[in-house]
Amino acid sequence: MIKQLLLILLPFLPAFISAQEITAGEHTRVETIYGPIEGYLDGNIYTFKGVRYAKAERFMPPEFPDKFTTLRQCKLYGPQAPQGETLRWNANNQTDYAFGNQFVLEPMDEKDCFVLNVWTPSINDSKRRPVFVWIHGGGYASGSGHDLPCYEGRALAETGDIVFVNLNHRLNILGFANLTGLGGKYSKSVNLGLQDIVKALEWIRDNISRFGGDPSQVTIAGQSGGGGKVSTLLAMPSAKGLFKRAIVQSGSTLRQADSENTRKFGIALAEELGLPADENADFSKFTYDELNAASRRVSSKGIRAGFSPVVDGDILPQHPFAPASEVSRDIPMLIGTDFNEFTFDISREMTEEEAVASVKKRMGEERGEEFCKAFRKAYPNAPSKEMTYIDTGFRASAVNQALAKSRQGGAPAYLYLFTWKPENNALGASHGMELPFMMHNVNLQREMTGASPSAYKFEKLISSIWLSFIKTGNPNVKGLPKWEPFTEQNGVTMILDNKCYPLNHHDSDLLKLSRPIW
Numbered sequence: 001m002i003k004q005l006l007l008i009l010l011p012f013l014p015a016f017i018s019a020q021e022i023t024a025g026e027h028t029r030v031e032t033i034y035g036p037i038e039g040y041l042d043g044n045i046y047t048f049k050g051v052r053y054a055k056a057e058r059f060m061p062p063e064f065p066d067k068f069t070t071l072r073q074c075k076l077y078g079p080q081a082p083q084g085e086t087l088r089w090n091a092n093n094q095t096d097y098a099f100g101n102q103f104v105l106e107p108m109d110e111k112d113c114f115v116l117n118v119w120t121p122s123i124n125d126s127k128r129r130p131v132f133v134w135i136h137g138g139g140y141a142s143g144s145g146h147d148l149p150c151y152e153g154r155a156l157a158e159t160g161d162i163v164f165v166n167l168n169h170r171l172n173i174l175g176f177a178n179l180t181g182l183g184g185k186y187s188k189s190v191n192l193g194l195q196d197i198v199k200a201l202e203w204i205r206d207n208i209s210r211f212g213g214d215p216s217q218v219t220i221a222g223q224s225g226g227g228g229k230v231s232t233l234l235a236m237p238s239a240k241g242l243f244k245r246a247i248v249q250s251g252s253t254l255r256q257a258d259s260e261n262t263r264k265f266g267i268a269l270a271e272e273l274g275l276p277a278d279e280n281a282d283f284s285k286f287t288y289d290e291l292n293a294a295s296r297r298v299s300s301k302g303i304r305a306g307f308s309p310v311v312d313g314d315i316l317p318q319h320p321f322a323p324a325s326e327v328s329r330d331i332p333m334l335i336g337t338d339f340n341e342f343t344f345d346i347s348r349e350m351t352e353e354e355a356v357a358s359v360k361k362r363m364g365e366e367r368g369e370e371f372c373k374a375f376r377k378a379y380p381n382a383p384s385k386e387m388t389y390i391d392t393g394f395r396a397s398a399v400n401q402a403l404a405k406s407r408q409g410g411a412p413a414y415l416y417l418f419t420w421k422p423e424n425n426a427l428g429a430s431h432g433m434e435l436p437f438m439m440h441n442v443n444l445q446r447e448m449t450g451a452s453p454s455a456y457k458f459e460k461l462i463s464s465i466w467l468s469f470i471k472t473g474n475p476n477v478k479g480l481p482k483w484e485p486f487t488e489q490n491g492v493t494m495i496l497d498n499k500c501y502p503l504n505h506h507d508s509d510l511l512k513l514s515r516p517i518w
């Protein structure tokens with residue numbers, strides 16, 4: 001009877017535990033090197049939101065913010081970078097994906113999006129805690145440090161006695177257009193969104209000790225597009241020394257865009273707007289929407305307008321992991337993906353024959369047959385439907401990134417595959433499913449995880465793995481089988497589920513055959 005009662009109450013306990021007093025005043029003030037700010041104390045965790053870390057003119061590299069003497073209130077999330085409205089904000093979209101993610105609709109501001117948020121157990125003791133810096137997803141076009149409820153850093157800061165930081169930066173055309181072809185003052189106008197992140201890391205280096213953090217113990221992490229940003233930061237000389245460890249979740253990126261084609265876009269954009277195609281081009285008089293419209297017109301003429309990091313030979317000298325950059329030789333990595341990724345509805349049951357037929361329809365008779373055999377070799381006990389729902393694209397990139405890191409002969413890489421699935425919705429182990437667990441925020445993302453007793457139990461294990469890596473560079477914890485670093489010889493992947501276990505080269509045949517079939 002007592003056990004049954006505990007199972008009923010377990011999902012609600014985090015809400016009771018976190019219902020603590022909130023106060024603010026002199027005891028929640030920090031003197032940054034730019035000026036005094038005031039946050040608030042949420043139970044045991046000091047919280048600072050919307051802290052400005054940089055400033056920038058349109059299409060110009062970021063600079064440190066201006067100094068100030070008047071106390072600034074930092075109790076509200078700052079604006080996100082300008083971005084297009086996506087399906088996640090459509091009130092008529094009732095898909096499990098939209099419902100499960102519960103994306104937050106936030107105000108946008110081009111000038112004031114250079115903000116970060118800090119959660120810390122103390123601002124007054126002499127302790128120096130590890131610092132965890134979260135870089136949001138959304139590709140390179142959308143998202144923010146708070147566009148998912150589980151991005152809130154309070155729980156992980158309290159559970160792990162760490163300092164948690166997340167941030168906003170420029171996106172899409174404002175953050176990733178390559179205007180270096182215009183020359184002059186635009187010679188550094190490339191990879192601006194990444195330059196923003198580097199500036200935030202420099203702000204952390206210079207200020208985080210005032211928030212109880214250790215600037216020499218910084219871990220950067222990101223999922224999806226955030227994982228691509230982390231991958232790219234690992235190859236940027238300007239980021240070297242600003243972090244000690246790195247985590248890439250469903251965003252392993254080996255290569256980025258080349259400079260030759262992307263430079264043409266900047267010239268074409270200026271001409272499309274009636275501006276001189278040189279350093280005298282003045283983009284400031286155009287609205288964000290006008291820039292986007294001009295970009296679409298340029299794209300319709302066959303000139304690449306996709307916005308992503310660029311191997312420009314300076315800020316990003318080489319492709320991040322083709323091979324692995326020497327910039328990050330000494331940085332240990334935690335790398336992984338989700339089993340289903342961009343399949344957001346795995347509700348349809350299939351017989352073995354139906355699943356095989358579905359795969360053959362997508363991949364062709366011969367290749368489909370080989371794929372199904374390789375799938376059964378890799379996952380002999382998996383339900384038949386998983387043949388059609390499994391991700392292989394993100395997984396292949398993660399394996400190749402771990403392989404490139406291993407071949408470098410420097411710090412280790414640990415590879416995982418997250419296979420846990422909610423019991424009470426059809427999302428499966430979809431893109432981002434691990435986020436509420438590693439953030440220790442299942443309670444804030446109940447729509448995604450289902451908030452079952454098993455979800456809360458699993459949260460403790462997964463968050464402990466991430467915290468162990470944040471603190472030591474090693475993910476091994478009590479309750480987990482021994483997790484060896486990935487090598488070309490062992491090909492080891494840790495399966496993260498209610499029962500965790502390592503597998504060696506288990507899906508190598510599958511990955512050789514496959515392409516993303518979702």
